[in-house]
Amino acid sequence: MPGVPSNKACERCKKRHLKCDETRPHCERCEAAGVKCPGYVQTRKFIDQGASVRRRYAPYQEIHANSGESSEGHKSQTQHVNVPLDPHADPLGGPPDTEMIQPDLSSQRDKARVIPGQIAQTAQTGPSLHPEIGALQGQFQILNDTSAFPASRINQSTPSGASQSPIVDSISPNASTGRTPASECAYNKASVGQSQHERYLSSESVSQRSEKEEFQDIFSDLMTGSEHELAFLSRHFAEIIAPWLDLSDSRKFFSVYVPIRAINSPSLKYAISALAAKQLGRVKGNKLTAGGGMFTSSATTEMYPNAAETDWFLKAANYYYMAASDMNNSSSFGYSAHSSTVLESPIEMVSRWLKVSVSQGGAQDPSNSNFLRKTEDMLATAVLLIFYKLLDADGDQWPTHLTGIRGVFEILMNTDQLNLTVFTHGIRACFWNFARQDYLGSYFTRCPTHFDPANLSVWRAAGISIDESEKFQISLYGSINLSQEDQAANSLCWLVCKVINFLAESKQSQIAQWTGSPANRPIGNQESAGSADRSANTWLDLSFEFQTWFERVPETFRPCVRIDHPRDFSHPSENIRLPFPEVFYSLSTCAATMQHYHFGRIALLINQPADVVSAPSTAFDRLQGYREVTKEVEYRTREACGIALGHPQGDVRVHMVPVLLALGQCLEGADEHQIILNLLRGVEADLGWATEYAVTKLEASWNR
Known part of the structure; x- marks a missing residue:
């Protein structure tokens, strides 16, 4: 009969789809979990089962309507029967004849109301998808409009004096519970006060919102892998995350080509979804605007139901596993897949695929187009999965995620069938993402980079014009048609990589000297002086190269x-x-690029070796030299901080975490410290990139 409670479980068990023991006043399952039980809400669901049921309960409706009673108990029994909307009905009269007015509307409402029940039933039966869920995905457009917008937004599009169409009426929030505005007016007599009627409507709206939120939670859980969710995540990646990866690629490989390649590449598609979902989880579902015009309404692919409450981390983990599984299957060439697919690094899977492809002659295609295209897709998937790991990793863990990347590109360079002297667009875009994260991660640990800056053939293939004396130049158009801005940015990346390796070598020499390691300990004063000379000459060469780079950059590197x-x-x-x-x-x-230029110059200044040949002869000269270094460090620190305070785009901010760490260690004022901390925490709050490691390290260094 109408009015039976829809679910006796407590609100927490109902939302988590768990079996509740229904203990009053608090659920024992919640108490055992140490969570406060939210209690029980007896929401009632009423289903209009057709004209026969309405005729059966028609006498009860007429009795209550004519009796003029206004108690809440009678309202709960009478006002929830579905009555079609009649624009000519008297708002103070009795119920209209439901069999004469809009006879086909009830069947349409029955079809619309069966959807939430089917989804709820499917969610309670288990993780396996219901066969009818596929049909629901095609109807998500209509359901999303009613769940994402209040009823007032829908009603505003319809004139007050006109009746709604049957389709709009069937998907309205009132239709989901079997109520219409006409039925509420039909069973309210003139003796019922207006204030009491408003209180009733407000209580009904609360129950409707709770049911609507519950429906959205269930629906979002079932949307994993759906067409709308994949479209939503792909668009979020292309607009927000892909520019991070196209920092020095004016042709926008990751923003333009990767989303298109993902249509036919499951591993790319799932890697995109994994990275986008994890980034949304890090920012708690808040989606930044990608810029452009202002719109009064959002596109369907820009909206997601209940995005702030969705478990994006669970979705990200599922998509990561799906991407890694497909990538592993592609690299296994029909052999049994490894059980430790997720534990294996994406770089290792790419390396294994390249080795097997080369050994089996997969690279012997006359044009090599298919093999190179597949290589680009595999490397792009590895880049996305590596960024998935780096998004919330501490700085000390960055180099471990890039282990083996050097061997991947050496395989490409040493394959005779390919005869690669210049990387393709996709391989080059992946290389520079790996190279940039390589030297930034190595700065955290002061370890040598994975890419050897002395291996000039790889860097030339990536687009840098370097002669045999290791001198580079920025031409109007390079050998692979790179813009001047891309050439300058990539050249600086190579220079900073050389600086990081210089710092790592200096650190190893200091450790060997402190520990007295026999393997690295110099024998005699002559070898010690020779090592100091090499270090000083390297430092002078790097300083000269940085100055030469700055003098050759185009005018676009000047601030506007x-x-x-x-x-x-x-x-x-x-x-x-x-x-x-x-x-x-x-x-x-x-x-x-300019921010990292100042970062490299600061790293060189504070690690200047003592020149044993032309060292100052007096203490005053040495003190004067320290003052000059301090002035230049302060100047470059101010310039790099000024770029960060100018609120650049996200692709600049996600790459400046190690830079801000270095700048913070050079500052002394309390107000300056607070600005650095605000900049770091702003990166994590706005973009989801983890910065707490750098904040903790800075605070520890300041409190020493």
């Missing part, structure tokens, strides 16, 4: 906006100036 002493508007009553300038570049590539 600069304020040397910006005002602190957080204190409008006081004329307080910020300690750093604000610098803005029109191109993200130039902003990030």
